[in-house]
Amino acid sequence: MSRERQEKKEWDVRASTLARNTHNTIRNIVECLKVEPNPQKELIALSIGDPTIFGNLNPPEQVIQAIKDSADLHTSRGYVAAKGLLEAREAVAEYSAHQGDISPNDVFLSSGCSHAIELAITALADSGQNILVPRPGFMIYRTLAHGLGIELKYYNLLPEEQWKVDLDDLESQINDNTAAIVVINPSNPCGSVYDKEHLSEILDIASRNCVPIIADEIYEHFVFSGHTYTAISSISKDVPVLTCGGLTKRFLVPGWRMGWVILHDRHNILEKEVRKGLNNLSTRILGPSTLIQRALPSILKYTPQSFFDEVLLFIENQAKLAYDELRRAPGLKPIMPQGAMYMMIELKMALFPEFKNEFQFVEQLVTEQSVFCLPGKCFEYPNYMRIVLTVPEEILREACQRITLFCTEHVTYENRKEKENAD
Amino acid sequence: MSRERQEKKEWDVRASTLARNTHNTIRNIVECLKVEPNPQKELIALSIGDPTIFGNLNPPEQVIQAIKDSADLHTSRGYVAAKGLLEAREAVAEYSAHQGDISPNDVFLSSGCSHAIELAITALADSGQNILVPRPGFMIYRTLAHGLGIELKYYNLLPEEQWKVDLDDLESQINDNTAAIVVINPSNPCGSVYDKEHLSEILDIASRNCVPIIADEIYEHFVFSGHTYTAISSISKDVPVLTCGGLTKRFLVPGWRMGWVILHDRHNILEKEVRKGLNNLSTRILGPSTLIQRALPSILKYTPQSFFDEVLLFIENQAKLAYDELRRAPGLKPIMPQGAMYMMIELKMALFPEFKNEFQFVEQLVTEQSVFCLPGKCFEYPNYMRIVLTVPEEILREACQRITLFCTEHVTYENRKEKENAD
Numbered sequence: 001m002s003r004e005r006q007e008k009k010e011w012d013v014r015a016s017t018l019a020r021n022t023h024n025t026i027r028n029i030v031e032c033l034k035v036e037p038n039p040q041k042e043l044i045a046l047s048i049g050d051p052t053i054f055g056n057l058n059p060p061e062q063v064i065q066a067i068k069d070s071a072d073l074h075t076s077r078g079y080v081a082a083k084g085l086l087e088a089r090e091a092v093a094e095y096s097a098h099q100g101d102i103s104p105n106d107v108f109l110s111s112g113c114s115h116a117i118e119l120a121i122t123a124l125a126d127s128g129q130n131i132l133v134p135r136p137g138f139m140i141y142r143t144l145a146h147g148l149g150i151e152l153k154y155y156n157l158l159p160e161e162q163w164k165v166d167l168d169d170l171e172s173q174i175n176d177n178t179a180a181i182v183v184i185n186p187s188n189p190c191g192s193v194y195d196k197e198h199l200s201e202i203l204d205i206a207s208r209n210c211v212p213i214i215a216d217e218i219y220e221h222f223v224f225s226g227h228t229y230t231a232i233s234s235i236s237k238d239v240p241v242l243t244c245g246g247l248t249k250r251f252l253v254p255g256w257r258m259g260w261v262i263l264h265d266r267h268n269i270l271e272k273e274v275r276k277g278l279n280n281l282s283t284r285i286l287g288p289s290t291l292i293q294r295a296l297p298s299i300l301k302y303t304p305q306s307f308f309d310e311v312l313l314f315i316e317n318q319a320k321l322a323y324d325e326l327r328r329a330p331g332l333k334p335i336m337p338q339g340a341m342y343m344m345i346e347l348k349m350a351l352f353p354e355f356k357n358e359f360q361f362v363e364q365l366v367t368e369q370s371v372f373c374l375p376g377k378c379f380e381y382p383n384y385m386r387i388v389l390t391v392p393e394e395i396l397r398e399a400c401q402r403i404t405l406f407c408t409e410h411v412t413y414e415n416r417k418e419k420e421n422a423d
Numbered sequence: 424m425s426r427e428r429q430e431k432k433e434w435d436v437r438a439s440t441l442a443r444n445t446h447n448t449i450r451n452i453v454e455c456l457k458v459e460p461n462p463q464k465e466l467i468a469l470s471i472g473d474p475t476i477f478g479n480l481n482p483p484e485q486v487i488q489a490i491k492d493s494a495d496l497h498t499s500r501g502y503v504a505a506k507g508l509l510e511a512r513e514a515v516a517e518y519s520a521h522q523g524d525i526s527p528n529d530v531f532l533s534s535g536c537s538h539a540i541e542l543a544i545t546a547l548a549d550s551g552q553n554i555l556v557p558r559p560g561f562m563i564y565r566t567l568a569h570g571l572g573i574e575l576k577y578y579n580l581l582p583e584e585q586w587k588v589d590l591d592d593l594e595s596q597i598n599d600n601t602a603a604i605v606v607i608n609p610s611n612p613c614g615s616v617y618d619k620e621h622l623s624e625i626l627d628i629a630s631r632n633c634v635p636i637i638a639d640e641i642y643e644h645f646v647f648s649g650h651t652y653t654a655i656s657s658i659s660k661d662v663p664v665l666t667c668g669g670l671t672k673r674f675l676v677p678g679w680r681m682g683w684v685i686l687h688d689r690h691n692i693l694e695k696e697v698r699k700g701l702n703n704l705s706t707r708i709l710g711p712s713t714l715i716q717r718a719l720p721s722i723l724k725y726t727p728q729s730f731f732d733e734v735l736l737f738i739e740n741q742a743k744l745a746y747d748e749l750r751r752a753p754g755l756k757p758i759m760p761q762g763a764m765y766m767m768i769e770l771k772m773a774l775f776p777e778f779k780n781e782f783q784f785v786e787q788l789v790t791e792q793s794v795f796c797l798p799g800k801c802f803e804y805p806n807y808m809r810i811v812l813t814v815p816e817e818i819l820r821e822a823c824q825r826i827t828l829f830c831t832e833h834v835t836y837e838n839r840k841e842k843e844n845a846d
């Protein structure tokens with residue numbers, strides 16, 4: 001025994017690398033913001049991607065009843081298979097038939113879509129490898145990958161082309177350590193919806209480079225009129241696709257934590273190791289509550305189309321409202337979304353010289369107008385802010401008016417002219 | 424661009440190390456067993472630690488009603504704080520007051536106790552470090568740690584001393600890479616319950632070596648008459664304890680996936696990094712369903728004591744029944760549990776020379792008598808088998824009779840005498 005070991009030890013308990021390096025970008029950024037609302041005006045939070053907060057959007061009665069019926073079942077309380085109850089996986093396979101030919105065996109139920117993404121990433125990527133994610137993009141990927149030593153590489157989306165993927169940039173980011181390409185469609189935060197042709201272009205790159213795709217389609221079917229949603233898996237010829245989804249957004253129950261990964265793999269490329277790997281991973285903490293799994297077949301089968309149509313129409317109208325209001329606000333350039341439930345707004349920072357960056361802009365917007373939008377940095381995209389469209393109509397209108405007023409009060413054309421002259 | 428990159432690549436998608444090295448020991452062992460029951464006798468599975476399977480044990484009506492009430496609440500559908508809803512954490516803190524002085528801030532809600540254990544392990548241990556776990560012991564620790572490169576080291580429990588910890592062995596296993604000592608009390612699979620004095624001895628070792636404790640107390644309060652349950656955290660002076668628990672066993676709802684970690688740390692040893700680490704980790708996939716979180720205060724406060732008393736009395740009587748039956752079976756030595764819901768039974772393998780090991784014994788027991796018990800290897804403990812006590816009384820009695828018959832038919836005293844003579 002070494003001398004050290006004989007001395008009285010001292011307490012020095014450290015956190016693991018994983019624990020230290022797991023960060024929730026949005027949460028961290030929001031916590032650092034100085035957001036003290038104007039006491040004269042009620043706070044309007046356009047920041048949180050939770051459509052249930054204001055109480056204006058609710059799941060249909062059938063869905064609630066399915067849960068209550070499940071609670072009465074003696075079989076809704078026990079353990080089920082680690083990847084999920086067979087009946088529930090059958091229901092997901094059927095509900096997801098638009099994605100391709102799915103057997104219940106290809107479905108892995110998870111505790112929310114975040115857990116689905118965790119399963120997909122940890123099945124494919126090792127420490128030292130990288131995954132490609134869109135910029136701007138939802139940052140759960142960073143939260144999940146970074147602590148495990150999996151590197152994130154960003155490929156650019158093009159705001160002037162309805163946030164299509166910069167294909168050259170995407171392909172140039174791929175290297176021998178690339179374990180997967182993440183495609184978020186429809187997109188948070190952009191609200192973009194890719195057509196078949198564009199999805200094929202992405203698939204071609206994946207195919208050429210033999211990299212599987214993680215398709216985050218938690219906003220599947222959230223597509224405004226005039227656009228069509230295509231599941232990327234449905235048009236993949238050879239590229240294996242792990243599609244992540246769930247009840248979260250479409251059924252307006254984010255807190256229920258009901259998600260799934262679906263494995264699409266026509267050429268059995270994932271049979272070698274990855275399917276087994278997913279099976280292994282699903283035994284770690286098991287999936288969603290049996291209470292909800294038992295209700296899932298009824299939820300997926302009997303929710304009326306009219307419910308989905310109404311929610312979607314509401315969001316589309318909200319998008320139009322916000323777009324119409326905000327494109328008239330000086331210094332702003334909203335980008336009309338094609339789906340999902342968000343809108344990205346470019347801030348012409350040169351017209352707001354008093355703000356060093358979009359953080360200061362959103363902070364001051366809270367301070368003066370009590371409207372809180374997320375700074376683009378939350379999505380690795382400075383000079384933008386994101387708003388959520390699911391708040392009640394009157395509140396969204398009021399928020400847009402306050403934002404417009406704020407811009408009017410702060411826009412500084414002089415400075416721009418001076419700057420232009422000086423250039 | 425290198426020549427290789429220009430050639431057409433080939434698909435070769437591997438699973439990550441984590442995915443490949445995540446194994447569910449029980450599942451793997453059970454899958455390898457040849458368990459074809461005797462078609463003349465109905466199968467009795469004494470193998471699965473799920474008290475709900477047979478329908479004889481059900482949560483009280485209040486608990487089911489609390490879920491239904493929660494389903495009606497518009498606030499049971501949205502996201503809540505990553506570590507859990509404040510009201511739910513307050514309720515857990517109050518319910519767990521026997522563990523020590525707890526603030527809601529010390530409570531992290533999780534998706535079942537397995538997820539609580541994952542949070543605790545991944546908060547404390549890095550790849551290359553080790554955690555000490557009891558042998559025999561529940562193997563979720565292996566499932567969760569191994570894939571992350573966290574080594575498991577086993578310390579022995581002593582069957583002849585009611586499965587107390589071999590303290591010398593425990594201390595000898597500790598080295599500079601030991602991140603935590605896991606104490607499972609009451610124990611799965613042993614059913615042992617440690618008294619204050621023994622828990623103090625374990626704490627002394629942890630204190631002397633400055634190693635925190637992960638206390639798996641998912642069977643808290645499952646203690647038979649004549650024994651007392653003490654939360655190890657309640658008597659720790661300096662050792663930080665991360666206690667893992669949940670609704671799973673006591674409320675008979677394992678499938679609901681409602682668990683928690685509680686941080687006990689009188690000397691603020693975990694303030695340096697670990698508390699923050701746990702907060703970080705809880706943002707990965709968020710915790711249990713909001714539906715259940717909202718119901719938690721009512722579940723924890725209003726479940727009548729009579730419910731717990733009845734379940735416990737039932738299990739204790741089952742333990743007595745099984746013990747009385749099986750100690751008369753030739754070649755078996757059951758060890759009477761003091762709590763939890765299992766019993767370990769030693770197989771005197773020398774008396775069953777036709778079976779090479781306990782696997783062959785349990786396989787043949789299924790083939791002939793259609794009774795399925797878990798081989799000790801599932802808990803890293805050969806020559807034993809574990810039975811579950813929560814099945815209906817008549818079924819347990821029938822199972823014990825069949826096991827006894829089986830032993831009577833297979834026990835071989837001759838061989839033993841020969842062997843003794845030969846020795």
Ligand SMILES: Cc1ncc(COP(=O)(O)O)c(C=O)c1O
Pocket residue numbers: 049111112113114115138140184187188216218246248254257258259
């Ligand atoms: C693109 C995207 N993926 C995944 C998620 C996570 O969904 P869940 O709440 O089901 O974990 C979200 C949530 O906002 C999201 O926007």
Ligand SMILES: Cc1ncc(COP(=O)(O)O)c(C=O)c1O
Pocket residue numbers: 472534535536537538561563607610611639641669671677680681682
């Ligand atoms: C000792 C022990 N810890 C943890 C667990 C996991 O509990 P949960 O089902 O809540 O994940 C079990 C389940 O059998 C157990 O026996």
